[in-house]
Amino acid sequence: MVDYSAPVGSYAFLFHDVFGVERLTALPGASDLTRETTEAVLGEAAKLAVDHFLPLNGSGDREGCRKTKDGVATPSGYKKAYDAFADGGWIGLAADPAYGGQGLPYALGTAVNELVTATNMALAMVPGLTMGAIAAINANGSDAQKKFYLPAMLSGRWTGTMNLTEPQCGTDLGLIRTRATPNGDGTYSINGAKIFISAGDHDLADNIIHLVLARIDGAPAGTAGLSLFIVPKLSIGPDGSNAAPNGVTCTSVEHKMGIHGNPTCAMAYENSIGELLGAEGRGLAGMFVMMNEARLGVGVQGLALSEIATQNAIAYARDRAQGRALNGKPQPGSVADPIRRHADVRRMIYNGLGFNEAARAMIVRAALDSDIAHHGPDEETRQKAADRLGLLTPIIKGVFTDRGFQNAVDAQQVFGGHGYIAEWGMEQFVRDSRIAMIYEGTNGIQALDFIGRKMPADGGRALTAFMTDVMADIARISADDRLAPMGKALAATLGAAQKAAFVLAENGKANPDDAAAGALDMLHVAGLVALGQMWLLITEAALKTPDEPDSKARLLNAQFFFERILPETRTRVARIMTPSAGLMDFHPMLDA
C-alpha cells in the first residue's frame, strides 16, 4: 500500500542551487557532478529503490530472518534486490577507483542511501554497513589489506559488519572481553561473544568480513586495551577464494520490534583467525572511522523514514474524506472534505515537511564536509570541514532520529485506525525508525558527546565557527524583506542557545551532572539552530524562482518550521537552565 517518490529534485536543488557543488572542483568526481549527472545517477537509484527495495519492505517485515542449519536466511527476494544493488556498482559509488570504486563524492552516495533506506531500511543496512567497513579498512588498513579486501567488498561479493557490543557492554566499550591471542604468524585467534550484530550472518553474499573489537592477551583494561581485527566468516585463501569455516557462528537471530528483514545476530567467535587492522591498542579509534560514518547513516535513516512516512500521510490526507473543513467551500458533490483540510491533520504532516528538506540539507553539507575533509585543497579547508562534520555528527544522529521517529508517529496518526493496521505500512515505519534512536550510540550518548567533546573541542573552535557562520547567513538574508522574519526568529533562538550553552558549560564546571541533565536538550537546541540555518539557505535559493510550486512549498515548509517547530527552544532552554539537584538527589525507588 506504500508509495514513494524519490526526492531527486530536492537533491538536485540542494547540490546545485543551495550548495553549488560544481564549484567544489577539488573533490574527486565532483567536477563531473553537473545537475544532469546528479539527476541521472539519482534517477537510476530511484528506480532501484522503487522497483527492487520497496516491494520487499512489507513482505520482508512479515517474513523476517531465520536461523537455518547453515546460517541465516533473509526474506524472500532480498538476495535478488541485494544483487541488483551490488551489480549496479552502488556499493563503490563513492569509493576509491584504485580498488574498483567510482570515486564520486560521498555526498552523492549519501543521497543514494536515503532512497534505498526509505524504501527498505532493513535491506539497505547490509550494503550500508559494508560501506562503513570499507571506510574503516581504507582508513586503517595496510596497502596489502586494502588490495585484498576492498575489491570484493566493493563489488558486493563480501559484506562487512561492525562487532562492538557484548552482553555486558554496549555504551561502555571498555568492558569488552573478547580476546585476541597472537598465533606467532602475525595472525590472532579471536574468542568471545558479540551481540546485536546487524547483518551478522545472512545468505546475500559469499563471505562476511567482520570488524571485531577485542583485547590482545595482556593488554590493559578499558578502551586503551582494545584493538580492531578483520575476521572473515570463511577463511580466505591467498587467491581470494573462500575456504573453510573460521569459527564464526551466529548463535541466534534476535526477535525485535522492527527491521525484521535485517538479521540482528548474536555471534560466537571460537578460535577464529583474524588479522590486526591498524595499530595495537588503537581499536576504538579505528572503529570510530566506521562509527562516524554509521552515525551519519543512522541520521539518514531518521530522515528517510520521516520522508516516506510524510509522503504517504499526504497521499492519505488528500484521499480520505471525513467531516467538513472549518473554512472554505465544501468539496462539491461530496459528503465530507478530504482530511488535508483539517488544521490538526496539516499540523502532523507539516511536522514532517518542516523538517525533511532542512535535514536533507544538513546531511548533504555534512557529507560534502566529509569529502572536503578527505580531499580538500589545503589544511585549513580540510580542518574547517572536519570541525563542522564532527560538531554536527551527533546532532544529525541524535536529533534526526528523535524527530524522524516522531514524524513517523505523526504520519501514522494521520491514518487514524488504519495507521495501526499492518497492511497500510505506516506502523512499520514507526517500528523500523525506533531503532535509530538506540544504535550507534543512544541519543543520550550523542548528547554527551556533543556537550562533553564536540562543543569544547579545541577551545570551542568548531562551535564558534558554526555560530559565526549562522550569524553571517542571518545577516545576509535579512536584507531581503521576505526572509527577514525568519532571520529574526533564528537570531533570537541563536541568542538563547548561546546563553544556554554558556550556562550549561559554567554549571558543568561546578557540577558535571548539571550539564549532563541538560545534554539532550542542548543537542536539540543546537539541532533547531542548524535546521533553521538550512531553511534560510533553502528559502534564499527558492526565492530565485518564487512562482515555482516547489518554491512555494519550500517557503511554507520553512514558515511552519519557524512558527511551530523552532519554539521548542523555549522549553528546552528552560530545562537546560535548571540545576540537576532534584534529579540527582537520593530517590527511594531508584537509589535505595
Added chain:
Amino acid sequence: MVDYSAPVGSYAFLFHDVFGVERLTALPGASDLTRETTEAVLGEAAKLAVDHFLPLNGSGDREGCRKTKDGVATPSGYKKAYDAFADGGWIGLAADPAYGGQGLPYALGTAVNELVTATNMALAMVPGLTMGAIAAINANGSDAQKKFYLPAMLSGRWTGTMNLTEPQCGTDLGLIRTRATPNGDGTYSINGAKIFISAGDHDLADNIIHLVLARIDGAPAGTAGLSLFIVPKLSIGPDGSNAAPNGVTCTSVEHKMGIHGNPTCAMAYENSIGELLGAEGRGLAGMFVMMNEARLGVGVQGLALSEIATQNAIAYARDRAQGRALNGKPQPGSVADPIRRHADVRRMIYNGLGFNEAARAMIVRAALDSDIAHHGPDEETRQKAADRLGLLTPIIKGVFTDRGFQNAVDAQQVFGGHGYIAEWGMEQFVRDSRIAMIYEGTNGIQALDFIGRKMPADGGRALTAFMTDVMADIARISADDRLAPMGKALAATLGAAQKAAFVLAENGKANPDDAAAGALDMLHVAGLVALGQMWLLITEAALKTPDEPDSKARLLNAQFFFERILPETRTRVARIMTPSAGLMDFHPMLDA
C-alpha cells in the same frame, strides 16, 4: 522478563489521604470503602493481575488471535485468565446490585482496571468493553432489557462490544451506512459492515452482545439519523439460552502493530436481528455513555503502560552497570556504576515518575466525579461533578495517551539495544500503548472536543470552576514554604494557560482554523495545569509524613514535574498564539 508491582499503596494514598473518599458517604458502597477495604480489594486484583494476566502478556502478543472455522481463537491461556477475572466478580464490581453487581464505587473499578491493563492490555480490554456496554444498557435500556442482558454480562458469560466504525467512516459517524429495517414485531434486521471492532469475536464467552450504530430505513442522513441496537452474536431464547447464529460474522482479524491478544475484527451483519436500545435517532447520545467511559478507560491505558514501563526501566537502571557516574563514589568492587546514576537515564525514568501518580490522581478524581454525578446527594453536587468529568475526559484520554506512549518510548530507551528486543518486553509496551492515541476518537478529535465543546459549554461554567479550584489549591498550599515554589510555578502556568485560552477563543471567533491549529497544544496545556494541581494535592498530603520514603519519592517526582515537564507550556503557548495562515495556505503538495 517483565515484572510488575501493583500500585495498591498509591491508590490507598489517593483514595484516603488525598481525596478522603470515606467522607463521600453518599456514594453507593463508599461508606464501606475504608483503607482496609481498598487495600484488600486491590490486593486481590493485584494477585489476579500478576498471577493470571502478566504471564500471558508476552505470549499472547507473540501468538496473537486467528480466525478459525467457527470464529476467532484467542491466545493460549486467555480463556482461563478471563474466567478468573469473571469468576472473581470483577466485571460487576461497580455495577448495580439489582443485576448482580457489587455496587462498589466506579473509582475502585477504575483502579482495578489499571492493574489488569498494565499486565495485559489486550486481554483487559475484553471485560473493559463489556463494562462499557453494561453502562450503556444501564443508562439507555428498558427495565426488561436490563434484566435480560445485564446479569449474564456482569457474570462474564456474555461480553459486550461497541460497533461504530465502518470502512468509509471513523471520526465522521454521520457517514454510517449500516441499515436497520423494522421487522414489524418490534425487532430490526441489521445489515452492514463494521471494522476495527475490538473483541468483535472470540472464544472467551458464550455469547457476544454487540451495540451497533445503524440507520433505520428512512431516517435522515448524518448523526441525527443514527439509532443504537443490541445485536447478539447468537440469538437468545426467552429463557436466556443461546440459540441459532444471528447472521453476525467476523470476516477478518486485523494484523496490527500491537494488542495482538485482542481480536480486532471486521464484522458483517446480515439480516441480524437486533432490538433498539434507547430512542430512535438517539443512537449517538446512547453510544456516548459507553464512549465517555471508554475514553476514561483509554486514558487509564496510557497511565497503566507508563507505570509498568517505568517500573521495569527502574529495575533495569538499578541492575545494569555501564560507565562511571559523573559524581559520587564509584560502586565499590565494580567495573562500572549502575546506569541509574547517569542524569540522562534518570531524566527518562523521571518522565514516567513525574507523570504517573498525578495522572492516577486525575483518574481517581474523574471516576469519583462519575460516581458523584450518578449518585450525589443533590443536583448542584451532581452537576459540578458532571461538569468536571466532562471537561477532563478529553484531557485524560488525549494527554495521558500521548504521554503514556512517550513514557513507554523513554522507558524502552533506558534499556538501550535490549529495549528493541522482544524478549525484554519493553517494545511491546510501545506497540500496545500506541493504539490508545488513536481509538475512541483520535487525540486530535479529543482536542477539538475540548476547545470546541467542553471549554465553552454553558458559558464556560466547567472551565471557570476548574480554574477557580486550581487557584484555591494554589492559595492554600502556598502558606507552606515547602510547597510555595510549586504553587508559584503552577500559578504562572495557569496565567499563561488562561491567556492562551482567551486568545484561542478570540482568534477562533474570527477564524475557526486559528483555534483548531492550536487545539492539541491547548489540550496539553490544560493537562499540564491539571497534573500540576494533582501534584500540589499529593505533596500536601505527603508532607504529613515527610520522613516516609514514599513521601520523599512523591516530593522528588513532583519537583521533576514542576522543573522539567511543566516548562512544555512555553512552547505550546507560543504555538497557540500563532495564527493559522501559513498552515492553511494553499500548499502545492497538499492542495494542488
